[in-house]
Ligand SMILES: Nc1nc2c(ncn2[C@@H]2O[C@H](COP(=O)(O)OP(=O)(O)OP(=O)(O)O)[C@@H](O)[C@H]2O)c(=O)[nH]1
């Protein structure tokens with residue numbers, strides 16, 4: 001399809017023209033999500049730039065430096081029936097951040113500033129938003145991922161889980177947008193996402209402040225992406241009985257359950273950590289007691305050895321004293337005998353002279 005035809009298909013899209021009518025939907029909400037600084041806002045700029053085909057502007061306030069910036073959920077109206085939503089990116093895939101992503105994706109929070117909360121704060125915010133959020137928005141989840149960032153094996157499982165939960169939550173398999181397409185191994189990243197079950201992947205070099213030289217390739221890719229979004233929404237509405245109010249309710253239940261499970265898990269982990277810490281402390285205390293006992297045993301052994309040595313030395317000293325005395329007495333006896341013998345032999349010699 002040439003570009004003009006594509007534009008006219010996108011521009012004229014309306015749920016009212018779906019076979020079986022709009023089933024309660026009136027606009028497509030393209031919900032962008034993903035990690036911080038992967039190019040969500042730049043992708044919105046790219047879409048608006050291509051759609052308006054005028055001068056480049058930083059409509060979505062993409063970060064001018066390399067990093068993350070968006071703190072608000074800002075809707076950008078592309079056509080009367082298609083809205084792009086720039087969501088706040090998450091820093092990690094941990095349970096708090098994914099909870100917030102699901103609430104954003106499920107359109108359970110009002111558009112505007114995004115606060116992130118711990119504990120059951122998210123549930124409170126969803127309940128407070130009930131009257132503001134629209135059930136008539138058809139959500140198409142779109143994950144934005146930069147080719148620059150290699151997906152390490154531990155991240156792969158988290159990312160896959162996130163994509164599948166996004167599908168369960170919205171009823172639509174997320175489309176993946178790869179940004180910075182010339183800055184990394186595109187083939188590898190594409191095949192990683194295909195392995196995760198993703199059917200539609202678009203790779204872009206986003207139009208940015210530095211590089212917004214219009215190219216046919218980029219323009220066509222953006223229009224094809226929008227056409228794909230429309231086809232998906234149409235397919236879902238035409239091939240399935242829909243009830244937007246009930247679906248919103250189900251999304252809410254899903255996120256409540258997720259938050260509840262998360263809190264329960266956190267509490268359990270906290271208790272396990274506490275138990276492990278107490279166990280470690282008890283073990284350390286026992287070890288200390290054992291060491292003290294061992295030191296006491298050694299002290300006693302040493303004292304006993306010292307006592308035995310002292311006794312042996314005393315016996316030895318006594319033996320030497322006894323021996324010396326005995327030898328002294330012996331010597332005295334011998335001297336006495338010798339003296340006696342000398343005397344006797346003197347008597348005998350005096351008798352002979354006579
Ligand atoms: N070369 C190039 N730069 C890009 C591309 N996409 C985004 N950038 C740059 O990357 C930086 C971050 O892009 P953003 O669009 O602000 O990222 P983000 O996902 O909106 O960030 P958060 O709002 O924090 O989640 C900016 O400096 C962009 O100019 C791309 O495809 N190619």
Ligand SMILES: [Mg+2]
Nearest residue numbers: 040041069070
């Ligand atoms: Mg942003």
